[in-house]
Amino acid sequence: MADVPVSSSAHARRVQILVWSGSASITVVQTLLALLRYLELEGGSTVVPGLARWQVMYAGHVLISLACLLLLIPVLRGPRPSLSILIVVLGLIPSWPQVAVYVAATVIGMRQGARTTPVVVVAMTVGVGLSPLLNPSRGEGALLFVTTYAVSTLPICIVCVMLGVNLQAREELLRSASREARLIRTTQEARIAQSRAEERSRISREMHDSLAHRLSLVSLHAGALQTRTDLDIGSVRKIAGSIHTLAADAGRELRQILAVLHDDGSGDGARATWSDVEEVLAHEREAGQEVDLHLAGSWVEAFEAADARSRHAVLRAVEELLTNARRHGAGGAVRLDCEVEAADGPDDDGGDGVAALVVRCVNDCPPTPRPTAPGGGLGLEGLCERLRLLGGELHVSQPGGRTAAPDRSDRAEQSHSFVVMAAVPAQGPTD
Structure with a gap:
């Protein structure tokens, strides 16, 4: 699965801020609880002279917690697989695993897919192996702690990776559905445009077929009135009456065009009869x-x-x-x-x-x-x-x-x- 850059939309930014704020709040609570545990330690430090053992461990705990929170910011904003792995390693060194570890494992699953699960397991193993550095227990107690620590955190990290994979699959499904919806909408709009174009073409043919005949007869009669000077008043009235009738018929035909074009039976009132054909023949004969x-x-x-x-x-x-x-x-x-x-x-x-x-x-x-x-x-x-x-x-x-x-x-x-x-x-x- 290729890296998918995080969206820069306002909604994505709000989600990023919410996740980081929640992680920081839980980390603060964990740090305060860890202080109570470290205060129970006795003996001086063999690493830093003048500091108690618990102070050195607690200082390391705080620094790691702060580093995980700072590294989580670029991880949430974009594909940073190396930083995500680093968070998994560092976040498991303290006695209490940092919540940033689980967030980073989820992000790895979202951006890199399930194939990175072995890498996460290796990083987790390294982090757990370094945990004795900040582990208050010693000797056999430390070995038992490391074993228990690994058994308890490994399934959680794997579950987080799978959760990220599922979230990414859901996001891909939503994107695919959105693309399909846009394609369907575009196809539907194209079909509507094609249907409208075909209907306009049909209306154009219908207007030509129905009106051209009558308008040509009107033009013929009007030309006779214009050129012939031997017509008496009766003939003039007859020709004028024919022009009036043809114009009225043309208007009637124009009103019937849309009804005729409907194929759902709504144009039944405009169906032609044999008398309509005989009327056409009569007009032609009147025109000579x-x-x-x-x-x-x-x-x-x-x-x-x-x-x-x-x-x-x-x-x-x-x-x-x-x-x-x-x-x-x-x-x-x-x-x-x-x-x-x-x-x-x-x-x-x-x-x-x-x-x-x-x-x-x-x-x-x-x-x-x-x-x-x-x-x-x-x-x-x-x-x-x-x-x-x-x-x-x-x-x-x-x-x-x-x-x-x-x-x-x-x-x-x-x-x-x-x-x-x-x-x-x-x-x-x-x-």
């Missing part, structure tokens, strides 16, 4: 576009039986295909074929299942391509993405080449025509 509509025999029933999102996608596909034909086509009639693609097997009622609703738009192309207006040219791209999200597909056949799906290749037109085919699943993907 000739639409040649061909419906399969079971188209209307299949359309009404499809789910809300699929019907809404068909409505948007019809609007976009007709808008694209009017903007970029060569004029003339636009052929709109609505077909039903059968499923491989029967449905739940035993009848022929419906796999997809197919809308196919064919219009003549001008001799030279028309320039795309700024901000335009994204209608088919948006429709392709909408169908892809539903599990459908969009095929575009340019003049001079065909890109229709292989299973629908028989529907390709001549090279002078622009063909767009949208296949919408009758049942959208389930969430």
Whole structure:
């Protein structure tokens, strides 16, 4: 386990001060109790002339206690393994083991791990071996004291080392949990940001698909009022009424956008019906576009039986295909074929299942391509993405080449025509 520097936070400093203050208080009490024991000694000192034996021993006890407390300060503030070992050696020389010894053993376990247990045992053995220097007992009593001293302090020191290891493991676990919580929070924020970006993209596509068609019709009618001078008052009122209706419909569509985007059923009130498609065709015809509509025999029933999102996608596909034909086509009639693609097997009622609703738009192309207006040219791209999200597909056949799906290749037109085919699943993907 690598050395882990002690945190310099205010909380860590308060803990350090508290531990050192507690150790100093216990050391003072031990020093006063030791004085009573040393006063019982008799005889002079053989080391320092003029001093009693107990005075020399007590002076050594006090100096060692003070040294252990002073060395404990840098040990608590940072990784100092050598100073910690020195405290263990010095703190066991007096007759009463210093509390700084147990604190230092705990710190060693926290910073160095359980692998330092043999080193602590050796340091403790050295300290206990030097304890006769300050031991009041002599002869056989001294040997018994050293043995008892070693047996009583060894388990305590080992327990302190293991306590430090457990404290370090708990700290690592807390740090790991904190990192994991930050990672989860960051991941969640990234997912929320991604979800918001996707929702903004969906709203952008929805606004383009729903409003671009009606706004283009408004622009067409307004251009007719501006350029044509042969209109009587009745025709002007009719065109103005169409502009008013289209503007109102655009506002209604705008209010329905958010409801339609919800996948939880809250947008059921905005589900499209076949009358909405017929209304789109009527607006196109009022604007002067000739639409040649061909419906399969079971188209209307299949359309009404499809789910809300699929019907809404068909409505948007019809609007976009007709808008694209009017903007970029060569004029003339636009052929709109609505077909039903059968499923491989029967449905739940035993009848022929419906796999997809197919809308196919064919219009003549001008001799030279028309320039795309700024901000335009994204209608088919948006429709392709909408169908892809539903599990459908969009095929575009340019003049001079065909890109229709292989299973629908028989529907390709001549090279002078622009063909767009949208296949919408009758049942959208389930969430």
